[in-house]
Amino acid sequence: MEDILNASLVLANFVIIPSLAYGAQLALGALGVTLIYAVLRFANFAHGDLMAFGTMAVILVTWFFQAQGIGLGPLPTALLALPFGIIAAVLLAMGTDRFVYRFYRKKRAAPVTFVIASVGVMFVYNALTRIFIGTSDIRFEDGERFLIRARESREWMGLAEGLALRSSQALTLVVAIIVVVALFWSLQKTRTGKAMRAYSDNEDLALLSGINPGRVVLITWVIAATLATIAGTLYGLDKSFRPFNYFMLLLPIFAAAVVGGIGQPFGAIAGGFVVAFSEVSITYAYRRVLSHILPEEWMPDGLAQLLSTDYKFAVSFIILVLVLLVRPNGIFKGRVI
Amino acid sequence: MRTVETSNYRMPLLYAAMALALILVGVFQSWTVALAIFNLCMISAIMALGVNIQWGYAGLFNVGIMGFAALGGSAAIIVSMPPVTEAWAVGWQGLGLAALMLVITIAAAIFLRRRYSGSGRNILTAAIIIAGYFAIRHFADPATDAIEAVNPTSQGYLGGMGLPVMLSWIVGGLFAAAAAYLIGRVTLGLRSDYLAIATLGISEIILSVLKNENWLTRGVKNVTDIPRPVPDELDLQRSEWFANLAVQLDMPVSVLSSIAVRGAFAVIFIVVLVLIMILCERALNSPWGRMMRAIRDNRDSAAAMGKDITGRHLQVFVLGSAVVGIAGAMLVTLDGQFTPTTYIPLRYTFLIWVMVIVGGSGNNFGAVLGGFVIWFVWIQAEPAGLWLMRAITDTFTFGPAMQSHLVDSAPHLRMLLMGVILLTVMRFSPRGLIPEKSAAKPLR
Numbered sequence: 142m143e144d145i146l147n148a149s150l151v152l153a154n155f156v157i158i159p160s161l162a163y164g165a166q167l168a169l170g171a172l173g174v175t176l177i178y179a180v181l182r183f184a185n186f187a188h189g190d191l192m193a194f195g196t197m198a199v200i201l202v203t204w205f206f207q208a209q210g211i212g213l214g215p216l217p218t219a220l221l222a223l224p225f226g227i228i229a230a231v232l233l234a235m236g237t238d239r240f241v242y243r244f245y246r247k248k249r250a251a252p253v254t255f256v257i258a259s260v261g262v263m264f265v266y267n268a269l270t271r272i273f274i275g276t277s278d279i280r281f282e283d284g285e286r287f288l289i290r291a292r293e294s295r296e297w298m299g300l301a302e303g304l305a306l307r308s309s310q311a312l313t314l315v316v317a318i319i320v321v322v323a324l325f326w327s328l329q330k331t332r333t334g335k336a337m338r339a340y341s342d343n344e345d346l347a348l349l350s351g352i353n354p355g356r357v358v359l360i361t362w363v364i365a366a367t368l369a370t371i372a373g374t375l376y377g378l379d380k381s382f383r384p385f386n387y388f389m390l391l392l393p394i395f396a397a398a399v400v401g402g403i404g405q406p407f408g409a410i411a412g413g414f415v416v417a418f419s420e421v422s423i424t425y426a427y428r429r430v431l432s433h434i435l436p437e438e439w440m441p442d443g444l445a446q447l448l449s450t451d452y453k454f455a456v457s458f459i460i461l462v463l464v465l466l467v468r469p470n471g472i473f474k475g476r477v478i
Numbered sequence: 479m480r481t482v483e484t485s486n487y488r489m490p491l492l493y494a495a496m497a498l499a500l501i502l503v504g505v506f507q508s509w510t511v512a513l514a515i516f517n518l519c520m521i522s523a524i525m526a527l528g529v530n531i532q533w534g535y536a537g538l539f540n541v542g543i544m545g546f547a548a549l550g551g552s553a554a555i556i557v558s559m560p561p562v563t564e565a566w567a568v569g570w571q572g573l574g575l576a577a578l579m580l581v582i583t584i585a586a587a588i589f590l591r592r593r594y595s596g597s598g599r600n601i602l603t604a605a606i607i608i609a610g611y612f613a614i615r616h617f618a619d620p621a622t623d624a625i626e627a628v629n630p631t632s633q634g635y636l637g638g639m640g641l642p643v644m645l646s647w648i649v650g651g652l653f654a655a656a657a658a659y660l661i662g663r664v665t666l667g668l669r670s671d672y673l674a675i676a677t678l679g680i681s682e683i684i685l686s687v688l689k690n691e692n693w694l695t696r697g698v699k700n701v702t703d704i705p706r707p708v709p710d711e712l713d714l715q716r717s718e719w720f721a722n723l724a725v726q727l728d729m730p731v732s733v734l735s736s737i738a739v740r741g742a743f744a745v746i747f748i749v750v751l752v753l754i755m756i757l758c759e760r761a762l763n764s765p766w767g768r769m770m771r772a773i774r775d776n777r778d779s780a781a782a783m784g785k786d787i788t789g790r791h792l793q794v795f796v797l798g799s800a801v802v803g804i805a806g807a808m809l810v811t812l813d814g815q816f817t818p819t820t821y822i823p824l825r826y827t828f829l830i831w832v833m834v835i836v837g838g839s840g841n842n843f844g845a846v847l848g849g850f851v852i853w854f855v856w857i858q859a860e861p862a863g864l865w866l867m868r869a870i871t872d873t874f875t876f877g878p879a880m881q882s883h884l885v886d887s888a889p890h891l892r893m894l895l896m897g898v899i900l901l902t903v904m905r906f907s908p909r910g911l912i913p914e915k916s917a918a919k920p921l922r
Contacts, residue, residue: 184671186541241901253539253670257835258904260828264897267824271890275883388823392682395675403671443619451690458679462664465676467600469668 143300148433150302154291155429160414160421162310162379165317168413169372170390171397172324172406173365179341179404180361181242183255188369188394190266193387194233195370196377197274199226200281207283215285217312219374227370233269234366237262238358246358263388270384279382282309301433309378320371321410324364328406333360341404389454393420396457400464402471411472416457424450489843489912496850503858510733513740515857520747521809523849526833527758528801530845533834534914535767536794537774539674542661544826545681546799548688548818549657550650550806552695555816557646558705559638565625566636569693572621576614583610625693635696644707647750647807654803655796657684662795667788681827689818702815708742711735743812750808751846754801758842770794771840824893829856832900838910847911855899856892863891 170192177185185191202222212218241258288306295303328334333356340347340357348354373387380386397416401408426444448455464471500519504512525547532538586606591599626634657680665676689697714720714735724731761767773780773787781787810816829852837848867888871881903910 184674241905244905253537254904256539256671256674257831258901260831261897261900261904264824264828264832264893264900268890268892268894268897271893272887275886385822389682392675392679395678399672399675449690451686452683454679454682454686458676458683461676461679465665465668465672469672 144433147300147302148430150300150304151430151433154302154305156422156425158306158310160418162313162375163421164414164417165313166372166376166379166413167390167393167397167417168410169317169320169368169375170394171401171409171413172321173368173372174394174398175401175404175406175409176337176361176368177365178398179406180337180357181246181255183252183259184395184403185365186256186259186391187237187263187266188365189388189391190263190270190384191230191234191366192369192373192376192390193270193382193384194266195226195230195366196373196382196387197226197270197384198229199223199370199374200274200279200377200382202226203281213284215308217282217284217309217378219281219283219378220312223371223374226374227367230366230370231363233266234362235359238362267384267388274384276384279377281382282378284308307379309375313375313379316371316375320368324368325406333357337361392454393417393457396461399461400471402473405471405473408471408473415472416460419460420453420456423447423456424453489847492847492911496847496854499854508733510736510740513737513744515854517740517743517747517812518809518857519850519853520744520751521805521812522830522833522853523846524751524754524805524808525802525830526837526845526849527754527842528798528805529830529834530798530837530839530842531758531761531801532795532798534840534842534845535762535770535774536791537670538666538791538795538798539670540677540795540798541674541823541827541831542677542679542681542684543802543830544821544823545677545684546654546657546802547806547809547826548681548821549653549684550647550803551810551816552688553650553653553803553807554643554646554704554810555695555701556638557641557649558643558811559701560640562628562633562635562637565628565633565693568628569621569625569636572617572624576618576621579610579613579617583607583613586610622691622693634699635693635701642707643705643811644746646811647804650807651800651804654806655800658796658799659792662792666791666795678823678827681823685818685821695816695818698819700815700817704810704814704816706811706814707746708739711739714738747808750804754804755842755846762842829896832896835900836903836910838912838914840914841910841912844910844912844914851911852896852899856896859892859895860889863888863895866891 170188173191174185174188177183177188199219199222202225203217203219206212206218206222211221213221241262242255245254245258285308288308288311289304291303291305293303294305295301298304328338336347336352337357337360339350340352340354344354347357373382376387376390393416394413397412398409399412400415401410401412424446426446428441428443428445431440431445500512500516503515525543528546529540529543532540583606587603587610590602590606594602625636628634661676661680665673688695691697692699695701711732712735715731720735720738721731724734727734769780769785770790772783773785773790777787830849833848833852834845835848836852837846838844864885867885871884876884
């Protein structure tokens, strides 16, 4: 019994809690991608770099607050800086829409034209982030690092293993739940949310019933940029901020959106957790878990790892391909153009 | 629509301007720099041709160029490096058995899917693949460990076949074509965005394999001193006739030798570029090319005419990727080393896309010009950005920290420039510098 408890504690520390946090971060990112897909009907390649830009703004404001001695005590200062980062990202996204995408929307250009334009936007965001903050690895988490420390919980429970919960992981889950509930409430109940869903379902019919398309598009960008900044900041608090890593997040985020059914907000959340759990559980070395439950002579020689951590992108990709083969529209039926 | 007369002059003028820019670099900077830029311009042009085959002819959006280029590059190692006999001796049995297991797994999975169609087919297939995976790992892991333990500082991999390096350009094309066939079979029947996302994924996977499978490519430890198809600079400098030539031309031997080596590369690359260009032009102007454009412009009516859309897309996807693979192998040959960490998507995927869009998608001459222009701007923008930042920091007074930050961020200005160029061209000249020839020409 104690062995099983120990094994499950290791599993919780290294697989379940990290995947929950990572899954929530991916889900917030994928929600942005999927909303843009639902309303503007293109896969936004600049989303990873929009996340990086918003997070960069958060970090700059965090540094300013830290220099002024303003903080939140046990909570990270970044939480206080988050609204400023969101404003910066929203302004950037709105400006991009005004100067880049609106032109193609008026021409009713093909979706792939938007995708290529988003590649150009990606270059610009990429450059802006790097010019402002550089390319190095930045850790900006402050305040209390752990909510539950492994050593204290081990002594308290009297087991060989303890439970560790980092405050960034707990914060990620709490913030993600608040944001998702607020988003779904506003999509379901408010006039604007209903207008967005109507526009996404049938553009012409929505225009006919007097919905202002400019407003719907604007709100979509505001929501997408907000989600991107929150997701990016939480990811940066949990791991670290490096512009290139944010660009690379594009692949798991796209995978999450497609797996869940692109254009479906519920799907994006489900997809985020599916991708995160598979990525972490396939690349985790199970040796320490097995050491608690297997007898000595049954222990494998190696790390008991299915795939080396370097192949984590392969996991997102394999899930993506499997879903495309078995259920091309994703878990929740996404839209098809 | 522009008149026919101006568009006839446009292409030679643009190419002449490009040549002039390269000559100016030769005169004002140095001829070695000009030749280095020229060589990479040609490799970029070939990659852009590959993308143009996929996007310009058929409208396929492939963002996995980096993966195909890197795969082609790995061919240079596998073909041209001398074999490491010791590594083969310790590893061949394990790797052979692992390969056998791979073949058995694939055969079993295919057999199962052909024979059974009942429920549980997918679960059975998955079970076979998982069992096969563990069987492969069981044989491969000890073998790869043994191989990587052979002279780890200089070798630690299987080496290549010791064949002439230029053969690897064809092999690189074949590698990329094979990868494209596999990925195309899975994704081409589906929606267009899925191809983009899937190719983005496959290129990352190819890169992670090349970075981590040390027994094959030495991974991040890099393979250097890849044989070259041209004479070595040092050999040239030591030979007597070359020293005499340098005296006659009144040039330092070292400069002349590097010009000679780069010039020799340039001649070989020109031959390859011209060959690929002739094939591309013939394909574009053949009934096959017309069919591809018909599919691109209206796939429903092309399907109604009895054209096999998915089959043709697969064909064009494989061909385009093969051309990118050839360029990837040429690039590694030119560098003389294979460094997987230098492959980043912005440089090897999205920059090539900028080349095709700016040059003129659907027009081979446009894609080649785009490759030249964008590579030239990309290279020259770095010193220009540095100069600009220096000028700004000299004119205005910032703190020393701010000043060094601004100068450090100069290299990122060219990213900004590329984004602005792409967006501007898309908006104001969406058909590119040399637009595609329209089928419906006005009568003269």
